[in-house]
Amino acid sequence: MTEYIECIKCKAKQAYFRKETQDYRCGKCGEIFTLNSEGTPEEKVEKIERIKMPKEQAKEAWKKYCEVLRKRKDKFLRTMKDAMYQMKEGRELIDVYELISKFGISEKNEPVFAIARADISEVIFEKQDTGSGRYKMGEGWNRYAEDINSDVHLPQKVFDVHWERIDGEEPNNRGWGIKDKEIKTKVPIIPVELIPEGDLKNYYILWEVVDWEDLPPPKDPILLKRISENLFAVLGCWDVTELERSVMRGLQ
Numbered sequence: 001m002t003e004y005i006e007c008i009k010c011k012a013k014q015a016y017f018r019k020e021t022q023d024y025r026c027g028k029c030g031e032i033f034t035l036n037s038e039g040t041p042e043e044k045v046e047k048i049e050r051i052k053m054p055k056e057q058a059k060e061a062w063k064k065y066c067e068v069l070r071k072r073k074d075k076f077l078r079t080m081k082d083a084m085y086q087m088k089e090g091r092e093l094i095d096v097y098e099l100i101s102k103f104g105i106s107e108k109n110e111p112v113f114a115i116a117r118a119d120i121s122e123v124i125f126e127k128q129d130t131g132s133g134r135y136k137m138g139e140g141w142n143r144y145a146e147d148i149n150s151d152v153h154l155p156q157k158v159f160d161v162h163w164e165r166i167d168g169e170e171p172n173n174r175g176w177g178i179k180d181k182e183i184k185t186k187v188p189i190i191p192v193e194l195i196p197e198g199d200l201k202n203y204y205i206l207w208e209v210v211d212w213e214d215l216p217p218p219k220d221p222i223l224l225k226r227i228s229e230n231l232f233a234v235l236g237c238w239d240v241t242e243l244e245r246s247v248m249r250g251l252q
């Protein structure tokens, strides 16, 4: 007999265990979740897959890439060198495309995760066809080149979705008529003990958004250093405090 537990989202006692995927699915709202070893719902952030390598091994590889790069200029070699550099320093890496794709979109048709440059107070997500989008650093048509260059573009089909259309519009591939084409949310501020050296422009924050157009709840944001379009090194994570939420609320 199927045993039902309470859904972490809608609270209906209709979530059942799925053997194939080793997780729970709510029969009412469709939420999928897992429980950690204590039997409480696992934070999504705990489930983010990290790319790791022993420091010594990364150091050896890093040296080799440095060597090769004296004669060659290929971009992938530079990315590999930078990735090895971070791992020889003991850091883990995250593939943001994979992560954002894995957690997908909420029932409100919004990405579950947001990523923003650490020096901005608000990030915009622009929905693009097909199943893609862009995290925009800054607003308006006259953004600086450095803002545009620091955007995080998602490739096609990262989201398994055709974005919802404004009523009466037929789905098409021209990007017109997408409902709530741009949504925005406030970026968590970094606690003093995690403030990195140098300009905050060079760092990113990744976090789970419960409601876009609202303040992020105190879930664990992650501080990142960008390596390539989609690869980032993890520098630390933290819980947002009530005080930080208040400060964020007032930032324009």
Ligand SMILES: [Zn+2]
Binding pocket: 007, 008, 009, 010, 011, 012, 026, 027, 028, 029, 030, 031
């Ligand atoms: Zn539910």
